[in-house]
Amino acid sequence: MGIYEMNGGKLTGSDNDTERLPLLLVPGTLCDERVFTPVLALLPERSVSIAPLTDVSDVHEAARRILADAPPRFALLGFSLGGIVSLEIAATEPGRVAGLALIGSNARPVAPEFHAERRREAISGSENLDHYIRKIMWPRYVSEGRRQDAALQHLIAAMARDGGRQLLLNQTEIGLSRIDSRDRIARMTMPSLVLGGCEDALCTPEMQREMAHRLPDAQLALLPDAGHFVTLEQPEAVAAHISSWLERVDRVSA
Numbered sequence: 001m002g003i004y005e006m007n008g009g010k011l012t013g014s015d016n017d018t019e020r021l022p023l024l025l026v027p028g029t030l031c032d033e034r035v036f037t038p039v040l041a042l043l044p045e046r047s048v049s050i051a052p053l054t055d056v057s058d059v060h061e062a063a064r065r066i067l068a069d070a071p072p073r074f075a076l077l078g079f080s081l082g083g084i085v086s087l088e089i090a091a092t093e094p095g096r097v098a099g100l101a102l103i104g105s106n107a108r109p110v111a112p113e114f115h116a117e118r119r120r121e122a123i124s125g126s127e128n129l130d131h132y133i134r135k136i137m138w139p140r141y142v143s144e145g146r147r148q149d150a151a152l153q154h155l156i157a158a159m160a161r162d163g164g165r166q167l168l169l170n171q172t173e174i175g176l177s178r179i180d181s182r183d184r185i186a187r188m189t190m191p192s193l194v195l196g197g198c199e200d201a202l203c204t205p206e207m208q209r210e211m212a213h214r215l216p217d218a219q220l221a222l223l224p225d226a227g228h229f230v231t232l233e234q235p236e237a238v239a240a241h242i243s244s245w246l247e248r249v250d251r252v253s254a
Contacts, residue, residue: 003051003069006033006040020250021098022047022071026089028080028104029171030133030160035079038235043243053085054163057173063088070096075249077101077242079231080203081171087181090188099249100215101193101242104203104228107211109180129165133157143199143227152232185214191252192218193245195238197226219245 003024023046027035033050040048051066062085070089076097078086083105090097134157139147146152160168192215196208205222212220221241226233 003049005049020046021253022074024070024074024076025050026078026082026085028082030163030168032159034159035231039231039239042239053171057170059088059174059177062174063092067093073098075099079103081175084178091184097190098253099191101245103195104200104230106203106207107181110176129160130157133160140201141228143225145225146233189216191248194218195221195241197230198222198224200228202228
């Protein structure tokens, strides 16, 4: 596990990013930089790096390792499980996190119906990752209107296949090791964005509203006709909200 720059650390756009804080991305379960690619292509130029959740199986250790390699101060964006880890990062060293964006994430502890043993049992049938993604998880991943999108399904399945089953097992343990962040986010005063899909069956709109309500300086965006993989389903809308959030982060930091 380690942080690496994307596209040499630059996105195409203006040639002046000297006043723009670096952006650190944390992807979700069985995801890599491809979950952010369509959105990043629409953002202004900025130093961007990604912290994939590999070779670690505890949320606290994941946060510690990311902080060890991260810039001194940065804007932090986490998707799904990456948002859970981002909450841990922001709670551990809030002074270094200039802005916090949570996309399709969750501040709640492990729900009783997903008690550790039951959650591990639920993924026990994932030996065939392609079947697991396409037949078991797919209906919960995207909005109803994208269920027949073969290209989108192929991309999500390809990320999972490239990650491998051991990565799924490790990342399941990261999720199980999380604590309840709902009270401590009230102390996270950095400019924040909470964004999700109105049809997200995994991290529901209710969860997004709950986080936005508790964060002191949060903007909430719930996108219609989008499910859990909102960055791939609605990249233009997601990019617009992220751009506005980054402008707030840069302005406050300056």
